[in-house]
Amino acid sequence: MGAIDDRALRALVNGVLWPGFLGRSVPEWLRDELDAGLAGVVLFAHNLGDEGERMSLAAELRGHRPPLVVGIDEEGGNVTRVEAAAGSTLPGAAQLGVVDDLALTEAVGRELARVSLSVGANVVLGPVADVNTDPRNPVIGVRSFGETPELVARHAVAALRGIRSSGAAACVKHFPGHGDTHLDSHHSMPELAIGLDELERVHLPPFQAAVDAGVDAVMTAHIIVPEWGEQPATLNPVALGRLRAMGFDGVIITDALDMAAVRESVGAGAGAVQALLAGADLLCISNPTNLGAEAAIDQDVREFREVQHAILAALDDGTLPVDVLERAVARVRRLAATLEARERGESSSFDGAVVARAAITVDGVIAPAPGPRTVLDVRGRSTLAVASDRDYVEATIADGGDVLRGDAAVPGSGSLIVLVDSVGTDGVQRRRVENVARMRPDAVVVNVGVPVAPGAALPLPTLHARAASRLTATAVRELLETGISA
Structure with a gap:
């Protein structure tokens, strides 16, 4: 009997998968996978319809047991899913960095968690802990709190503290730091053209500060650090080993495996297996609308199956040991249980317009x-x-x-x-x-x-x-x- 026919093994595989999906309600294929142990889902703007549809989706996701881990990119400023149609009403990281009021940043973190929880997401994919040191950077820019590790570190910690106090988990990103790149990993494979000493001195301190503050999750970057080898950090055991050496024992989440940096190099399926072997715990599979008009009507299912079947095949041929999956699933389930028990705090009161003008x-x-x-x-x-x-x-x-x-x-x-x-x-x-x-x-x-x-x-x-x-x-x-x- 192959792994695909072994219900226990399939549940282990599903326990590390984090797909996006099409539609404003849970489709039948996804409902089946949730019943078969899927860790959770990632929500995107296309999943969030009117108020009634949002409430219905949130209730459906919360109704599944065991508790799910549901993520959303909600950063304020340029990046929002909940307010995508009309634009975010919350300050972004660069604005908060220049105002440099930690209490305000913590308050924004609380509000980001509140709006995320309102649509059923209990993991905020933020704050961004990247130090934006390359003015050409096409993907980080104003999503970063600033250009110095000290500034970024203290605001990343303030933001994650606010997110956690409202009952959600924060996921700092993108380890080991996407700030000194001039390519966008959604479209190509960036390489850090800096030495390891500069990486350690400038780009890792915000992540270390977040780890020391007890952050629940860290998202990897699809970037190559030459002194760590030819694989991007997401697929690199040296990179993820460095994160564990910093004292982090939470959930390591991959950036999306459908991004070109992975998809057009090793492929999403092979990349998923390599990420698990490198030490990742939760595999963010895709935003199925990223291909635009080229996307198939069942793009979400196709991308999910590619990754799921690749991992099952790796179990069958011995490439992927079962105990690697077991350790990853244990971390993900621990996070889900923590979020289920975490109390939700009160929302914050602040004048976003004042912040925007001050920035x-x-x-x-x-x-x-x-x-x-x-x-x-x-x-x-x-x-x-x-x-x-x-x-x-x-x-x-x-x-x-x-x-x-x-x-x-x-x-x-x-x-x-x-x-x-x-x-x-x-x-x-x-x-x-x-x-x-x-x-x-x-x-x-x-x-x-x-x-x-x-x-x-x-x-x-x-x-x-x-x-x-x-x-x-x-x-x-x-x-x-x-x-x-x-």
């Missing part, structure tokens, strides 16, 4: 620009980590005016706002701003990405907002109305 800095003088305004959005495509529709940022700032994109002709009159998110180094967006400045020296730049370094100011007055969210866009619109003097 804004300005280069130059911003003359009053009452609406309507023309917004020229020259931002590139969002990373797949950002699920929300960016249109609300444009529309809020335009305040009834036109929205132009990319290489559109520059209007000759009226209030003109150039919207950017990657101008820290020379590139397409910076050159576009320079071109606009020659034609419209009265234009204003709104930067929702990482601010430019001192001495690298843009040739137009620039408002650095540090997030692309509904909360931030509203604060920007209000400041443009009144203007900002030097």
Whole structure:
């Protein structure tokens, strides 16, 4: 009898699997797998419909026994699933980092947990503990609390403390640090071009601080650290062994196995087996909508079966020892039991608008620009980590005016706002701003990405907002109305 026909072995395999799924209710195939021991699921924006659908889904997930581990990417700022349609109303990490009020960051953590629990998710996939040291970084950027390990460490700990106090688990990410990369692991395989000494000195301290603070889970990064070998951290026993050596005995969760860094190198199935052998406990399989129009109608089932069957085959041929699965499942079940027993705290009261305004800095003088305004959005495509529709940022700032994109002709009159998110180094967006400045020296730049370094100011007055969210866009619109003097 093969592993696929052994109910006990199949339950062990299911106990380390964490899939996404299509639809706004639990599909039949997923219900069967939950009954067969599946660890839980990850929720995405497409799963969350209207209030009634959300309540029904949350109740259905909570109704399963043993208790499930249900995750969601809810970071505030740019990354939200619960508020994806209209944009997050909570501050993001970069905003919290520049305000640097730990009590506020803890309060935001409590609120992130509250909104996650409201849709049935008990694991918040955050905070981001990456130190954003590369201004070209296309995937972390304003999702990081900042550029120094001390700042990131203290805010990551404050955020996870808030998340835990509201009854959810925090999962810090992306170990060993995705902040010094200029490639997005959703689309390619990044490699850290730094020495191990710099990694240890700059990028690991926030994770060590989180471990010392008792974080429940850590998510891995699909990045190569050359001195640890050719495998990305998710699949690398040296990398995950380093995490265990830091004193972490919680759940190691992989970043999604459908990301190109794994999918286009070893494949999701083989990657799942390698991740388990390396020391991972819970395998985040996919967001089945990532392929867009190329996705099959049963993309969720296909991706789940690829990983499930690869692990079953590895058990059959002896590649994967059963005791590796048993240890991983024990950690996942321990987390599920802990969350079942954890009491839910009260939500926090704070004024997000005040935070958004306090996080804004300005280069130059911003003359009053009452609406309507023309917004020229020259931002590139969002990373797949950002699920929300960016249109609300444009529309809020335009305040009834036109929205132009990319290489559109520059209007000759009226209030003109150039919207950017990657101008820290020379590139397409910076050159576009320079071109606009020659034609419209009265234009204003709104930067929702990482601010430019001192001495690298843009040739137009620039408002650095540090997030692309509904909360931030509203604060920007209000400041443009009144203007900002030097």
